[in-house]
Amino acid sequence: MSFLQSLKKTFVDDPKRRTKKIYYWCFHVLGMYFSFLYLPYYYLYVRRLQRIGKDGRVGMMQVASLIVRGCNLRCEYCTTFSPSRKGVFPADDLIASYREWRKKLKPQFFFLSGGEPFLHPELERLVRESAKIWNESKLRLITNGLLLDRAKPELLRALRETAFELLVTEHTFEPKHRKKLDAGYARLKQEGIPFVVVPSRLTWAARYQYDNEKKGMEGQDENPVPYNSDPRMAWNHCKVCDCTAINGDQLYKCVPLLSANLAVQEGILNADLWKAALTYSPPTLRSTPEEILELLRRQAMPECTVCPGKTAIVPARQLPSNKERMN
Ligand code: SF4
Numbered sequence: 001m002s003f004l005q006s007l008k009k010t011f012v013d014d015p016k017r018r019t020k021k022i023y024y025w026c027f028h029v030l031g032m033y034f035s036f037l038y039l040p041y042y043y044l045y046v047r048r049l050q051r052i053g054k055d056g057r058v059g060m061m062q063v064a065s066l067i068v069r070g071c072n073l074r075c076e077y078c079t080t081f082s083p084s085r086k087g088v089f090p091a092d093d094l095i096a097s098y099r100e101w102r103k104k105l106k107p108q109f110f111f112l113s114g115g116e117p118f119l120h121p122e123l124e125r126l127v128r129e130s131a132k133i134w135n136e137s138k139l140r141l142i143t144n145g146l147l148l149d150r151a152k153p154e155l156l157r158a159l160r161e162t163a164f165e166l167l168v169t170e171h172t173f174e175p176k177h178r179k180k181l182d183a184g185y186a187r188l189k190q191e192g193i194p195f196v197v198v199p200s201r202l203t204w205a206a207r208y209q210y211d212n213e214k215k216g217m218e219g220q221d222e223n224p225v226p227y228n229s230d231p232r233m234a235w236n237h238c239k240v241c242d243c244t245a246i247n248g249d250q251l252y253k254c255v256p257l258l259s260a261n262l263a264v265q266e267g268i269l270n271a272d273l274w275k276a277a278l279t280y281s282p283p284t285l286r287s288t289p290e291e292i293l294e295l296l297r298r299q300a301m302p303e304c305t306v307c308p309g310k311t312a313i314v315p316a317r318q319l320p321s322n323k324e325r326m327n
């Protein structure tokens with residue numbers, strides 16, 4: 001399907017939820033090139049939510065939980081380094097952390113994310129438990145959509161009954177993927193599960209670089225290295241100013257920083273190269289609401305140096321698979 005056909009399909013053929021789709025396109029496509037467009041959104045909407053409520057919980061725009069480390073795609077510049085990572089986070093640990101953080105946080109949105117969340121063998125349970133625990137938040141699940149066509153009926157029922165909305169980040173133009181996505185969307189429509197396609201097939205905003213001259217980890221073909229930017233410049237071009245993420249008893253300012261820390265712990269990233277990201281000290285469940293609020297409002301942290309100092313647009317591409325490399 002050509003780009004123009006894809007645009008027509010998104011905005012013309014399916015008029016349902018058109019406003020939301022336009023919003024996502026503007027947010028992701030225009031925002032990628034013109035990051036200043038985020039400023040009104042940040043100051044008029046996000047910052048106003050960040051306050052301590054009467055119940056002592058900290059209001060915020062959103063909180064994410066990364067439930068799967070790996071992915072079934074290999075996107076170059078993946079923010080969570082998922083092409084090189086494997087495994088999932090145990091459902092019991094995730095649910096226990098949600099229960100505790102729910103006593104401290106009041107997010108407008110709660111996200112299940114990954115890697116690819118549909119690779120989690122207990123996704124249905126996580127969906128139902130998240131809905132019970134984050135019952136004042138709108139629920140979202142971010143997926144690349146390639147496993148929707150074979151998702152178990154019980155899982156789709158759970159998504160519908162809990163009113164989760166799916167954000168499908170289509171990442172490739174491959175015909176075999178198109179077939180799977182269309183089959184998946186047909187199932188979602190049949191089940192009455194709301195979903196929005198987030199455009200992500202032409203270009204991405206990179207958060208790190210590849211430099212295979214520098215020593216990476218043994219056994220890794222790609223060697224992601226951080227930038228060394230002025231933190232303020234990096235913050236000014238940061239489009240994830242509100243993507244707080246829970247990690248056990250820790251609360252990370254953003255998914256890129258959490259992912260870099262996890263990837264170093266898992267031996268995927270070189271700790272020496274990424275040491276600037278490792279200095280980050282997240283608030284924990286023992287932190288006061290004031291300390292959590294301070295984290296949310298913090299701008300241009302020293303750790304932001306790992307991000308690009310200006311928008312780094314790269315073509316959306318898949319890394320070669322192990323099989324392709326050997327041929
Ligand atoms: S689909 Fe998402 S998580 Fe998977 S490799 Fe691509 S960007 Fe990373």
Ligand code: SF4
Nearest residue numbers: 234238254256304307
């Ligand atoms: S480290 Fe700083 S600049 Fe980079 S994504 Fe996180 S908040 Fe944004």
